[in-house]
Amino acid sequence: MGESEEVKLLGTWYSPVVLRAKIALRLKSIDYVYVEEDLFSSKSELLLKSNPIYKKVPVLIHNNKPVSESLNIVEYIDETWNSSGPSILPSHPYDRALARFWSAFVDYKWFPAFRAAVITKSEDAKEKGMKEVEEGILQLEEAFVAISKGKPFFRGEAIGFMDICLGSFLVLLKAREKLKGEKLLDELKTPSLCKWADKFLSDETVRNVAPEIDKVAEFLGELEAKAHSAASKS
Amino acid sequence: MGESEEVKLLGTWYSPVVLRAKIALRLKSIDYVYVEEDLFSSKSELLLKSNPIYKKVPVLIHNNKPVSESLNIVEYIDETWNSSGPSILPSHPYDRALARFWSAFVDYKWFPAFRAAVITKSEDAKEKGMKEVEEGILQLEEAFVAISKGKPFFRGEAIGFMDICLGSFLVLLKAREKLKGEKLLDELKTPSLCKWADKFLSDETVRNVAPEIDKVAEFLGELEAKAHSAASKS
Structure with a gap:
């Protein structure tokens, strides 16, 4: 540089x-x-x-x-910075297309469904939304198995584009698991993604920059308390 | 090949x-x-x-x-097919980032707002939605001026990624203009995009593969008639 x-x-x-x-x-x-x-x-x-x-x-x-x-x-x-460090996107156009397809799925389909289900006050909408979120996780499990071909990450032996895209939400999911007992990654239904999540969160690069799960859980709890108190005042 | x-x-x-x-x-x-x-x-x-x-x-x-x-x-x-024909994305990473940013804007913000405004039965929601769509067009006009720097296309002298992304909707917009008199590109408010649209639609590559505006207008009219007749039956 x-x-x-x-x-x-x-x-x-x-x-x-x-x-x-x-x-x-x-x-x-x-x-x-x-x-x-x-x-x-x-x-x-x-x-x-x-x-x-x-x-x-x-x-x-x-x-x-x-x-x-x-x-x-x-x-x-x-x-x-294509010559410094590992390349984040795969090199073959088809693998790149897969990484971009599934990343768009995460950002424009799966996560918006998750956010909407979390935010909504209607129990019906929440239940329906969480079903869509869980279905999305199953689709991502299938995609992971197909793309990773037995390797630890979507990108292969090291983290890459799709790992960063989906993995970035793991701290939030783990924090909510702590706070609410909500468990989206399940050893029985999504065994491969569970292993991948552990690998991702213990990756040295990720550990160096990711926020602590406990701290995020505490922050989410505070946000929720504020929202409740604002709602009870109105 | x-x-x-x-x-x-x-x-x-x-x-x-x-x-x-x-x-x-x-x-x-x-x-x-x-x-x-x-x-x-x-x-x-x-x-x-x-x-x-x-x-x-x-x-x-x-x-x-x-x-x-x-x-x-x-x-x-x-x-x-990177060695055959012109390259569709720009070569500099910053120009590529701009092309991807504005393409995502078109696909995930501007067009969904347009579709929602067209579909809704509520006059209020339609009016509010169309305002958002028009605001988006003004933002795209500004982006075009900044990115094209006086050249005919977003990509420069020839069509590229962002031209294809936004330009692909022009036939639909022109067909709706014919059918409903709805005019989203306006010579006064968006003079640069108006010129760009003419250039895009008369580009030889585009003319060779784009559907005829009249045919699309007719098709949209038929779809609408079907929807009305279905609604009046229910």
């Missing part, structure tokens, strides 16, 4: 999608300045200016040019 | 997203077998088997391996 390169990451410590950028930067051994945003009180001018469309984290700012959307950032990091 | 290569595209003649795959294949001069699907009566076994998650077109089947999701297909085509 050249002396004059300036890399900045705008994020929040608990965000699964920010974790994606952190993992990718660490895989490529990129030095960067990390800026913690406070999305609850006020977003920084830099965030609003850098991501005017979504006003969300993560934003990667490389030599004053902002890149938004977490998977987009991971691809950008992979392509920009 | 090797003698033994087998390329098949499952599609419907009127689909904007299928058009993306057709444009990309034509840009790369790839011979392929086109299979028209009938999504209204019954989907083919091949479609259900090739895209079990979404059961949607387009699906590209290359040497018996299926690739789904239109932008994913376009990237796959660009990477697989």
Whole structure:
């Protein structure tokens, strides 16, 4: 990396999608300045200016040019620092297409269903939503078996694009498991993903940048308490 | 392209997203077998088997391996036949990130808002939705000016990824303009996108594979008549 390169990451410590950028930067051994945003009180001018469309984290700012959307950032990091560290996307176009297909599935189908099921106040909608989420996990289990072909990760022997995409949600899932006893990865129904999750969370790169499950669980509990107290006041 | 290569595209003649795959294949001069699907009566076994998650077109089947999701297909085509025809994605990582960012904006924000506004029966929701759609068009106008830097296309002198992504919807927009007088691209508000749209629709590659606007308008009219008659029967 050249002396004059300036890399900045705008994020929040608990965000699964920010974790994606952190993992990718660490895989490529990129030095960067990390800026913690406070999305609850006020977003920084830099965030609003850098991501005017979504006003969300993560934003990667490389030599004053902002890149938004977490998977987009991971691809950008992979392509920009292609000669340092392992390549994050597979090299064969078909394997890349599979990684992109399943990542889009996670971001635009599976996780939105999960978030909606978690947020909704209707018990009916929650039950229906969680069924969709569980069905999605079974589809991901099948995809993992097909793609990994007996190797520990989607990407093979080491973590890659799809591992980062789905793996970034594991801290949140484990934190909710702690807080609510909600268990989405099940040794009987999704044995391969269970093993993969353990491998992912104990991967050295991931451990170095992932937030602690206990801390995230505590944070989720606080958020929930605030939401309850706001609801009881209204 | 090797003698033994087998390329098949499952599609419907009127689909904007299928058009993306057709444009990309034509840009790369790839011979392929086109299979028209009938999504209204019954989907083919091949479609259900090739895209079990979404059961949607387009699906590209290359040497018996299926690739789904239109932008994913376009990237796959660009990477697989990288030495034939122009490259569809820009070469610099930052330009690629911009193309991917705005394409995701079109597919996951702008078009879903448009579809929801068109489908809803509530006049209020329609009005609110169309405002979001128009705001999106203004954001795309701004993005076009910033990215194209005075050149005719997002990609520069010739069409590329983002042109294909947004341009694929132009036939539908023009058909609705004909049918309903609904005008989303406006010479005053979005002068650059208006010029771009004319350029895109008169591009030789696009003209060769795009459905006729009149035919699509007629088809949309028939669909609407069917929906009305079904609604009045229920």
